[in-house]
Amino acid sequence: MNVVDQVKKCLENSFKDSRIEILDPMQDQTHLEAIVISDSFEGKTLLEQHRLVMKPLKDSFTSYLHALKVKTYTFKTWNQLPKEKLCLK
Numbered sequence: 001m002n003v004v005d006q007v008k009k010c011l012e013n014s015f016k017d018s019r020i021e022i023l024d025p026m027q028d029q030t031h032l033e034a035i036v037i038s039d040s041f042e043g044k045t046l047l048e049q050h051r052l053v054m055k056p057l058k059d060s061f062t063s064y065l066h067a068l069k070v071k072t073y074t075f076k077t078w079n080q081l082p083k084e085k086l087c088l089k
Contacts, residue, residue, distance in 0.1 A: 030066035
């Protein structure tokens with residue numbers, strides 16, 4: 001299983017009923033971007049949201065992951081984004 005799939009699986013296990021996309025913009029399998037859309041972020045600060053995403057990946061940073069850019073949204077905020085900014089699969 002490649003790094004993108006490992007990170008996605010880890011986050012999917014932590015965020016049920018969410019949409020998760022993992023991108024590898026540098027195509028190097030170590031500098032990734034996570035877009036996590038989950039209603040579990042409702043009422044939380046951006047810092048709290050990012051901590052929720054990073055916590056299950058803590059061990060990944062000691063072995064195979066170097067950098068992770070995190071973008072978090074609730075489904076409500078995601079659906080309010082201008083459609084031209086949505087570039088997910």
